[in-house]
Amino acid sequence: MNPKELESELRALLAGRCRLDVSDFDPDADLVRELGLDSLARLRLLAAVEHRLEVRFEDARLGEIRTLRQLAGAVAEAIKTKGGAS
Amino acid sequence: MSGVRVRTRELAELGVTLPGFVNRGKVIASLPSLGLLTVAALTPPDIDVAYREIGETRPDDPLERFDLVGISSFTAQIDEAYALADRYRAAGVPVVLGGLHVSLMPDEAAQHADSIVLNGAEGAWPRLVEDFRRGRLKPRYEGLRSGVFQAPNHAFPRFDLLRGRPYNRLTVQTSRGCPMDCEFCAASIRITSGFQQKPVERVVAEIKAAMAVTDHPFLELADDNTFVNKRWGKEFLRAITPLGVSWFTETDISVADDDELLRLLAESGCRQILVGLESPTEDGLARLDPHDWKRRHCARYLEAIARIQSHGVTVNGCFILGLDSQTPEVFPRVRDFVRESGLLEVQITVMTPFPGTPLYRRLAAEGRLLQPRYWDRCTLFDVNFRPKHMTVSELESGMRWLFGEIYNDAECARRQRHYMELVKARMPRDGAD
Ligand code: B12
Numbered sequence: 001m002n003p004k005e006l007e008s009e010l011r012a013l014l015a016g017r018c019r020l021d022v023s024d025f026d027p028d029a030d031l032v033r034e035l036g037l038d039s040l041a042r043l044r045l046l047a048a049v050e051h052r053l054e055v056r057f058e059d060a061r062l063g064e065i066r067t068l069r070q071l072a073g074a075v076a077e078a079i080k081t082k083g084g085a086s
Numbered sequence: 087m088s089g090v091r092v093r094t095r096e097l098a099e100l101g102v103t104l105p106g107f108v109n110r111g112k113v114i115a116s117l118p119s120l121g122l123l124t125v126a127a128l129t130p131p132d133i134d135v136a137y138r139e140i141g142e143t144r145p146d147d148p149l150e151r152f153d154l155v156g157i158s159s160f161t162a163q164i165d166e167a168y169a170l171a172d173r174y175r176a177a178g179v180p181v182v183l184g185g186l187h188v189s190l191m192p193d194e195a196a197q198h199a200d201s202i203v204l205n206g207a208e209g210a211w212p213r214l215v216e217d218f219r220r221g222r223l224k225p226r227y228e229g230l231r232s233g234v235f236q237a238p239n240h241a242f243p244r245f246d247l248l249r250g251r252p253y254n255r256l257t258v259q260t261s262r263g264c265p266m267d268c269e270f271c272a273a274s275i276r277i278t279s280g281f282q283q284k285p286v287e288r289v290v291a292e293i294k295a296a297m298a299v300t301d302h303p304f305l306e307l308a309d310d311n312t313f314v315n316k317r318w319g320k321e322f323l324r325a326i327t328p329l330g331v332s333w334f335t336e337t338d339i340s341v342a343d344d345d346e347l348l349r350l351l352a353e354s355g356c357r358q359i360l361v362g363l364e365s366p367t368e369d370g371l372a373r374l375d376p377h378d379w380k381r382r383h384c385a386r387y388l389e390a391i392a393r394i395q396s397h398g399v400t401v402n403g404c405f406i407l408g409l410d411s412q413t414p415e416v417f418p419r420v421r422d423f424v425r426e427s428g429l430l431e432v433q434i435t436v437m438t439p440f441p442g443t444p445l446y447r448r449l450a451a452e453g454r455l456l457q458p459r460y461w462d463r464c465t466l467f468d469v470n471f472r473p474k475h476m477t478v479s480e481l482e483s484g485m486r487w488l489f490g491e492i493y494n495d496a497e498c499a500r501r502q503r504h505y506m507e508l509v510k511a512r513m514p515r516d517g518a519d
Contacts, residue, residue, distance in 0.1 A: 036254070038304050038332060040357045040400065040430075040505070047506040051513050059499040062506075 001053075006072055013048050014068065017041055027069040046071070055079055091162050092467040096486060118248055120257045120308050121158045121185055121207070127241035128211040137247040140166055149177055154218055159185035159195070161272070161440055161464040168198040175200065180223060182214065187461070189277050190442025196225060205229040205277040206262075208239040231279040234262065240288070245296045256296040257308040260289045260322065264311040266338065268362075268375045269448070270406070272440030272464075273310045281314055286322050293329060304357075307335035316344055323350035336360040339383055342390035348397040358431065359394065360402040363387055365409055365416065366423035372411045391427045398512050400430035400505055407488070408437040408481045410474040417484040421491045428504045432492055435466035436485060437473075 001009070007027070018035045031037045037045065046065060050056055055078035057065065065074050092098050118137075126135045136152070140163065143149075155174045157167050164187045171181040175198075184203035188195040195202050201223050203210045210229035217223050233239055245256065263278040264271070297303050312335045313319040319341075326333075332355045339361050341347055351359075364380055365371050371381035383390075391401050405420050424432050439446040439455065441464075449455050454472040463470050473481050491497070 038357065041332065043502055043505055044509050047509040048513065050506065051510045059503045060496070062499050062502045063495065 003072065003076075006075060007068070009053070010049065010068055010071055010075070013052065014045060017045055025068075027072070028067050030066050031068070031071075032066065042066075049075060050078075053079075055082060090467070091465040093463045093465060094468050094482065096482075116253055117255050117257055117306065118251070118253050119158050120243055120259060122156070123243035123245060123247060124241050125156055125158075125184065125207045125211055126244040126247055128207055129215060130212070133215065135244070135247065137244075140170060143170060145169070145173075149173060149179070152179055154180055154182065154215075156182045156184065159183060159187040161187045161190075161461050164191075164195075164461050168195075171198040180218070182223075184229075186272065186274075186277065187441075190272070190440070192226070201225055201227065203227045203229055205231050206234045208234045208241060229277075231277065232282065234278070235282055235284045235288070240284075242288075242295070243292060245292075245299050249299045253300055255304045255306055256300060257306045258289065258292045258296055259308040260284050260312055261309045261314070265314055266311065266375045266377075266379060268380075270374075270437060270439070270443060270445040271310070272438070272443050275310060276442060281311075283315065283318055286318070286325050289322060290325050290329070293326060293331060297329065297331060303331070305331050305333035307333065309335055309337075311337050313337045313341050313347065316347055319347055320350055323347070323354040323356075327354045329355075331355050332357050334358045334360070336362075338379075339363070339387065339390045342386070342393045345393075348394060348399065351399050352397040356399050358400045358402050360404060360433070362406075363403045364406045365412060366405070366419045367416075370409055370412045370416060374409065387423075388427055391429060395428065395430065395505075395508055396511075398509060402431035402433060403427065403429040404433040404435065406435055406437050407485050408469065408471070408473045408476075412473075413475040414480050414484055417488050420488055424492055425497075425500075428501070430501050430505045432501075434485065434488055434492065436469050436481065437471070438464055438466050438468075439471055440464055 014031075014035075018037055018041075025035065029035055031042050031045070032039060043062075046057060046062065049071065053075060055075055057074050057078055061074060065071050118139075122137060126137065129135050138150075155171070157171055159167050167183065171183060174181050180200040181198070182201045182203060183195045183199040184207055188202050189204045192202055192204055201214060202225070203214065204226070206229040208230045210227040214223065214227050230239055243258075248256070261281065261283040262274040263281040264273075264275055265281055267275060293305060296305065327350070334357055337359050341351070341359065362380075364374060365384075366387070368381050368384045371384055372378070374380050391403065394401050403424070407416060407420075420434070437445070439449045441461065446455075449471050456470050456472065456478070460470045467485075469478050469481050472478060476484070
């Protein structure tokens with residue numbers, strides 16, 4: 001999956017979880033403070049991403065994933081550690 | 087400390103560095119006063135009403151002009167409330183004080199007010215306003231202790247007053263009181279004469295009105311124990327499911343006994359329930375409530391938490407440190423229990439003798455209060471009494487130790503991972519939830 005495809009996949013997973021139009025928001029916007037997810041909704045989004053893309057984020061990094069860009073970065077890293085399944 | 091009140095300096099400093107603690111603090115800082123929105127609703131429609139937060143007025147700001155000022159009260163911030171009341175009265179504006187602390191300490195409050203209202207504003211405020219219009223404000227009014235949710239007493243909170251304000255969470259109340267009647271409780275049970283519940287259709291209408299005034303609302307029920315009546319509970323859950331809200335409430339562990347209730351809870355958008363577990367062992371729970379209900383349910387805590395969380399509803403488990411039957415052994419026991427239970431969130435507080443509670447009266451009679459007046463330390467984190475089986479400093483340092491054990495990065499990450507795995511276990515292949 002290339003970065004563009006990954007981003008649109010993530011946007012799709014985010015759509016419906018927040019009330020804003022996800023097509024044109026800033027990838028650096030804070031998921032909780034700016035996009036209106038509550039803290040559990042943020043975790044459910046991470047769970048959905050793990051489930052859908054069959055990856056697993058490092059536990060110690062969970063708290064750091066606060067924007068769409070960081071989420072994409074974490075997915076890329078998780079894919080790499082998994083052994084290059086892309 | 088990001089919204090959570092605490093006076094003890096070491097704890098305040100420690101608190102800022104603990105991620106699990108700071109998160110709750112951010113939430114706490116952002117809720118409006120449902121008490122005042124209710125008072126506004128009881129005000130005749132020909133009178134203009136304005137809602138203000140006490141933090142919006144600094145002691146050196148000029149006072150805004152009003153004909154009458156009503157101030158609500160919890161114990162921890164009562165001195166700020168009194169100071170504002172004194173300023174308004176010095177400027178010739180009559181002040182009415184109401185709310186929990188005022189109801190529990192009426193004589194003290196009366197020294198700072200032209201009039202005080204005890205119990206719910208329902209049944210008192212309309213009379214008070216009429217008396218005020220006629221220039222006959224009385225020094226004290228007794229609001230209702232029962233029938234508050236029945237016509238014609240019930241008032242529909244004025245959520246519209248919050249329009250344009252930056253709240254991301256709102257409260258709606260479905261009930262007052264709790265059959266448990268724990269000795270330490272300083273919540274609505276102190277201003278009601280029994281458990282009272284709103285009709286479901288009224289709660290639904292209030293939730294809709296609350297949702298209409300804010301963009302990304304998360305709803306907190308301002309209840310002490312929402313699911314006392316399981317039949318009412320199921321009717322309520324079915325009714326709010328179509329509203330698509332995310333919400334949180336406080337209730338007791340018995341919700342775990344009813345799988346249908348748990349399924350409906352999850353479907354209705356309930357994200358978390360806060361449960362007063364109080365102590366991890368049976369001996370720690372002795373004589374907490376008159377029926378020893380919590381002690382009798384303690385053995386099932388772990389299984390009940392697992393069952394609730396398996397439905398995708400997380401449990402915020404609350405523990406009280408310094409209970410009379412606890413020894414210093416309680417600190418590692420709470421830590422072990424928290425680890426074993428997989429609780430997503432944990433709230434550790436210290437036993438607090440709020441003035442006007444049975445606990446306060448007992449500790450005062452036993453000569454165990456550390457100071458005669460300590461209201462600004464009624465934060466649930468500051469120690470104000472001599473514990474029975476440990477020293478004050480053992481309790482303080484034990485609590486700090488436990489904070490470090492429970493709210494550090496690694497433990498928070500572990501709890502978050504646990505929650506994500508629960509969510510994933512319930513997900514279909516496409517990642518919807
Ligand atoms: C929502 C809530 C909050 C919100 C409060 C938002 C707000 N501005 O009101 C937030 C998150 C900010 C909060 C903070 C804190 N809270 Co709090 N909170 C609650 C909760 C869950 C619900 C309260 C509520 O909304 N009740 C519903 C309304 C309708 O009831 P009410 O306020 O009593 O109002 C009625 C009457 O009292 C009266 N009335 C009230 N005000 C007025 C004013 C006038 C003029 C009149 C006439 C009548 C009147 O009429 C109203 C309608 O009947 C309760 C627990 C619970 N389950 O009840 C704890 C509770 C109130 N909190 C508590 C505590 C300890 C705290 C904190 C100290 C925690 C901390 N360490 O930071 C702080 C202190 C805040 C402060 N200002 O001092 C204690 C207070 C005990 C006490 N006797 O003071 C409670 C009871 C929980 C507990 N553990 O025991 N809290």
